Structures are given as C-alpha cells and as structure tokens.
Amino acid sequence: xxxxxxxxxxxxxxxxxxxxxxxxxxxxxxxxxxxxxxxxxxxxxxxxxxxxxxxxxxxxxxxxxxxxxxxxxxxxxxxxxxxxxxxxxxxxxxxxxxxxxxxxxxxxxxxxxxxxx
Numbered sequence: 181x182x183x184x185x186x187x188x189x190x191x192x193x194x195x196x197x198x199x200x201x202x203x204x205x206x207x208x209x210x211x212x213x214x215x216x217x218x219x220x221x222x223x224x225x226x227x228x229x230x231x232x233x234x235x236x237x238x239x240x241x242x243x244x245x246x247x248x249x250x251x252x253x254x255x256x257x258x259x260x261x262x263x264x265x266x267x268x269x270x271x272x273x274x275x276x277x278x279x280x281x282x283x284x285x286x287x288x289x290x291x292x293x294x295x296x297x
Contacts (some may be wrong), residue, residue: 193262193272200266217265227267228261 199218203209209217219227234257241249265271 189274190272193258196259197266197272198264200262204266216263219260221265224264224267227260227263231257231264234260 201207203214203216204220205217209220211218211221219230234253238250238253241253249284262272265275
C-alpha cells in the first residue's frame, strides 16, 4: 500500500470520526434523524451488540469466500467500531498509533507482552 493510500485511509476514518462526534447527544445528535445518534442514545449495549453482529457477518462472508460481502461487512464493522471509539472519547488516530507501536514486532511476542503486568 502506498503512502498516499495510507493518508487517504486515515483521512476517511478521521472525517467519519469528526461526523460521529457531531452525532453525540451532548453535541445535539438527534436519534430521530441520525442512525449514529440513535446508537449513541442507546448507550454501549446498542453499539456493542452491532459490533458483535457485524463481526459475525464478516466471519460468515469470509467463510463463504464472498469478497463483496467481506468488504461490505468490514465497512459495517469498522463503522460500528468508530461509534464505540467516539463514545469513549477516542479517535481512529489512537488505533493507528497503537498499530504503529506494534509495527515490526513479532505478533507472538507482542501478544505475550500483554499478559505481563
């Protein structure tokens, strides 16, 4: 993936996070006119349930080898994960920073380090 693609990806997710911020109840998000505002109004139970549903749908699409659905379900999952991040006052850039921190680390070593506290 080129640097331009990386910048575009972070830009798209950042813009979406900016829009989601406006849908928070504290910022006047209206559940009657916005799906995201409706999720925020339901609290974590609403959007966490959707994350679980979308993750399951992604698994099923992947098992079936349906590339169009894999893309669509991944987009749905990412959207609902962005809703969760926004709800908890986090940004996609926080996730990018964590991925950057892990870059170049063995996945096995990184995972083992999480269990040491």
